[in-house]
Amino acid sequence: MEVTMLSDAEVLKNSQTSPWMFGILVDRYEEAFIRKGEYVLRSREDAEDAVQDTFLKIYKYASKFSERKNASFQSWAYKILTNTCYTHLSKKMKEIARTQMLDFAELDVVNGLDNSEEGNRSSVAQSILLRLPERLSRLLSLYFFEDKSYAEIADVEHISISAVRSGLHRAKKQFKELGVEIS
Incomplete structure (x- = not known):
């Protein structure tokens, strides 16, 4: 089977033994994640940083992901992205408050x-x-x-x-x- 035909959940699972496959998820989601990050953070540079952190977290916690009836890889990944963006925003606000x-x-x-x-x-x-x-x-x-x-x-x-x-x-x-x- 061609790897591009695999679902996101299958690619994530296979990336545990074949790390190169994680690049498929990055290719599929990077631009959409950056757009979402820009919306929250109001800065492309900050969004790119948050997206990079998001992909690191997705890879790190890949073994904890399990596709459920109402939860897809996409919803799980976007939740991680959203939380990461708000963490970045919070840090940015604290820095502004200090300076x-x-x-x-x-x-x-x-x-x-x-x-x-x-x-x-x-x-x-x-x-x-x-x-x-x-x-x-x-x-x-x-x-x-x-x-x-x-x-x-x-x-x-x-x-x-x-x-x-x-x-x-x-x-x-x-x-x-x-x-x-x-x-």
Whole structure:
């Protein structure tokens, strides 16, 4: 039988003993994975990194895959891709939170600090962001650093717009409380 006629699950299984066969799956899915990754990460370079990590995970965990009635190789692989993209996005947001200053005029938090102390304001903001729960820090980063609308954040985070609104409210409230604690 010609290898290109094999199902994805069969190719994955055979790649355990013939690693060259894994290249067939890469050929079949790489471009589609990159498009999905670009949609989530908004960067082709980041998407390519996430796709490479995804293929490594698929190969590493190939022995754990078992095709079920409602779960195909494709759905399993896309789940790994999605999780990998969100892990990359989370790391990217944490890096942004560490390197950029939050828009204090919008949050109205560090008004007690002298305006000439910009460096101090930045340090305080970064310190506060790192103390917030990851989800709340990510919401603030998307809203303030990337200027995302509530609808865009809802799409990226796979939550409703009202959940974005309440999450941002909670995040701002905790940010303010932590800001008062620090100053």
